[in-house]
Amino acid sequence: MPFAKGAKATPTYFRARxxxxxxxxxxxxxxxxxxxxxxxxxEIYTSKGEIYQCHCSKCRRVTGAPSNANIVxxxxxxxxxxxxxxxxxxxxxxxxxxxxxxxxxxxxxCKDERYGIYYVPAGGLDSDEGLSVARHIYVGSKAGWNxxxxxxxxxxxx
Ligand SMILES: [Zn+2]
Ligand SMILES: [Zn+2]
Numbered sequence: 001m002p003f004a005k006g007a008k009a010t011p012t013y014f015r016a017r018x019x020x021x022x023x024x025x026x027x028x029x030x031x032x033x034x035x036x037x038x039x040x041x042x043e044i045y046t047s048k049g050e051i052y053q054c055h056c057s058k059c060r061r062v063t064g065a066p067s068n069a070n071i072v073x074x075x076x077x078x079x080x081x082x083x084x085x086x087x088x089x090x091x092x093x094x095x096x097x098x099x100x101x102x103x104x105x106x107x108x109x110c111k112d113e114r115y116g117i118y119y120v121p122a123g124g125l126d127s128d129e130g131l132s133v134a135r136h137i138y139v140g141s142k143a144g145w146n147x148x149x150x151x152x153x154x155x156x157x158x
Contacts, residue, residue: 035106
């Protein structure tokens with residue numbers, strides 16, 4: 001997470017995405033988000049406030065933090081509030097993709113073209129009301145110094 005293009009199996013956080021409800025008009029939550037410099041502004045709709053924290057080695061390296069924290073939304077549940085000219089993607093040789101602001105380096109919503117979904121960085125949102133951690137994934141790869149708290153489910157992989 002965000003994602004590897006070559007992955008065959010449908011990840012569990014994809015099945016948990018909020019779009020199924022959102023598409024029927026049952027939105028419950030709306031958030032605005034931005035990067036640190038303000039070049040990227042976006043708005044998301046979601047019926048669940050579920051955050052997936054990924055502890056894999058790539059997410060740790062790309063964030064510099066113990067984990068990546070994302071909300072998964074359908075592609076049509078995210079709107080760029082201004083043209084995201086500063087949005088960039090980095091792709092590893094294995095096809096693992098991450099999005100960021102080219103000015104300030106903040107994590108940015110990352111489109112997964114395979115499923116038509118976005119991984120939205122929870123830390124970029126203006127509010128945390130209604131949000132909670134639904135699951136920790138790739139806990140088998142977590143840093144030894146990272147002590148995971150709370151009651152959310154923990155999975156060794158996804
Ligand atoms: Zn990850
Ligand atoms: Zn920025």
